[in-house]
Amino acid sequence: MSTNRPALALRQGPAATRVLGVGSTQPDRIVTNDDLAASMDTNDQWIRERVGIVERRFAGEDERLVDMAVTAGAKALADAGTDPSEVDTVIVPNCTMPSPIPNAAAQVADRIGISAAGAFDLNAACAGFCYGLGVASDLIRAGSSGKVLVIGAEKLTDVVDPADRSTAIIFADGAGAALVGPSDEPGIGPVVWGSAGESVDMIYMREHRYIYQEGQSVFRWATTQMAPVAIRAVEAAGLELSDVDVLIPHQANLRIVEAIAKRLRAKGARDDLVVADDIRYSGNTSSASIPLALDHMRAAGTVKRGDIVLIVGFGAGLSYAGQVIVCP
């Protein structure tokens, strides 16, 4: 059926995108297992065996989520050699802003010097960075955005009961960012994502104040269900598991990370696959953990430019997402 109504114009972006630069920040204050043992019934050995954490960083009262996001985002721009004026969109995956209004992204964009950015927060909990990266890549491919800054930032110490030893030993603060832009060669594979809302009660805010999780159930879900998601992400990128150089799962618990790596090796990942263990010195920083690990590993030389990196995030919702990226 024809009408006289004029057709809407559409934009079309470039076919491929890549990560142009990464950056991260953590608070200065280091909290060791012994520090925690001084105020609750736990000890260094127990924490290392259960979650693999040696120490973590806690933000001070005057260090806000948005402050960490600004620092990490500016570092990612500097790493890419990109001026803020070249960026038009800012996404801040997080789940720990002190209140829902205002969001973090608009003020973060302004403070970095990105004028009138399209700016929004994205809450997919610990899967947030992978969700954000997938959205950023597709915004560019669709022609909606030119360059997108994705900043996973969390101040989890605001939502942790300092007396609850099941969570206080795990969660920490920090921010990690990636600048995404057009590319001649594909540097970000298709995102594979999903959710399991029927298991919403596995991780939630107790009395809307403190984070709570069913440790065993979350462990079972993550160790059995996330390797298949990672494999689907590799397949979606048209690669084999043996092509993957580096695995960076969300740094939830070192034993979950190791269990995912073991399953991937059983399915064809290489024995010399480099596996992120940044949780040892960073704790679980939710949506910040993957870019934090990538930035730290790149600085340490364990991940090099051009490496094929498989990332997978998972957490409250339940929600999960993963994709393959090429290290900038």
Added chain:
Amino acid sequence: MADKAEILSGLAEIVEEVAGVAQDDVTSEKSFVDDLDIDSLSMVEIAVQAEDKFGVKIPDDELANLKTVGDAVDYVAANSK
């Protein structure tokens, strides 16, 4: 359905693989936590592998009731197809 000796032997292999406990030490009267020093997360890994090996479902709330190796053998024997 496997008999209990076979289940015990299969379970002992899993416990050794997950927690590094020698198979000979995995006997019916042993408590997973108190005698074999297996923590709650390793118990989940053992349960997941036992599910695959024996074709049973061991939900987390059932897992909490399996205090001894013998409890686990009995559960698998009663629930495997």
